[in-house]
Amino acid sequence: MSRVILQTHDLTVRFGGHVAVDHVSCAFRTGELTAIVGPNGAGKTTYFNLISGQIPSSEGRVELNGRDITRASVSDRCARGIGRAFQLTNLFPDLSVLENVRLVIQSKAKMGFSLFSMADSHRDVTDRAKAVLEKVKLFDLRDQVVSALSHGNQRKLEVAMLIALDPAVYMFDEPTAGMSVDEAPVVLDLIAELKAEKDRTILLVEHKMDVIRTLADRIIVLHNGMLAADGDPVTVMASDVVQEAYMGKELEDV
Ligand SMILES: Nc1ncnc2c1ncn2[C@@H]1O[C@H](COP(=O)(O)OP(=O)(O)OP(=O)(O)O)[C@@H](O)[C@H]1O
Helix, strand or coil: CCCEEEEEEEEEEEEEEEEEEEEEEEEEECEEEEEEEEECCCCCHHHHHHHCCCCCEEEEEEEEECCCCCCHHHHHHHHHCEEEEHHHHHCCCCHHHHHHHHHHHHHHCCCCCCCCCCCCHHHHHHHHHHHHHHHHHCCHHHHHEEHHHCHHHHHHHHHHCCCCHHCCCCEEECCCCCCCCCCCHHHHHHHHHHHCCCCCCEEECCCCHHHHHHHHCEEEEEEEEEEEEECCCCCCHHHHHHHHHHCCCCCCCC
């Protein structure tokens, strides 16, 4: 039985006079993939930033498992189960692909960050990291330095690191942006796989309607920082609010 894991209550942030996220109240349940859509500048990334703790809110609350985390730091939220691919783009560019994934597994297991002392004694960490890299089809590149990877492979590595972290709430912000047509399906398949595994809560900011149609259990629409629609994909996609937003017309009554 799914339950609410993450909730925002009247979540709001103002930049000067501009309200980028405007009293958004929304609950996210375990086992549900929610696509967050809306026109450019609607507040999607800012809403993500508020949930993951990158920026403080002006008003409102964020709750995870019923606990108020509104003032918690990014790392505290991460430790409690909110994982965002974005946080992990702080990849270590001079380390190898494998070392990057190992670091996540080590930090999750609170085993410390020393890469070099643990080569043999923690073979299981390496094995788990390799398994994740196989999953994202980066195994053959495991010894490459991250800075030498293509953009698409760096994005795949982000996903690999998120999978290695295995948070309760996965947050993806346009995970296939900048990827080639060959690379994008790997990431989309991985998200579909995560979704098929029980109890995962996935939030996905995405512009591509075909991706949303394939993956989403639910769509929420932000417009001018406000929650403009929320429901099952078929209903929301057919709604005036989405049709108008994606036709580029002004929404008068939101
Ligand atoms: N740090 C900031 N300071 C001032 N304004 C900001 C800041 N961050 C975001 N904004 C503004 O808030 C609004 C929402 O931006 P946001 O990036 O969240 O939109 P978005 O829906 O993610 O757009 P896109 O689809 O183009 O990525 C925009 O008008 C943006 O210019």
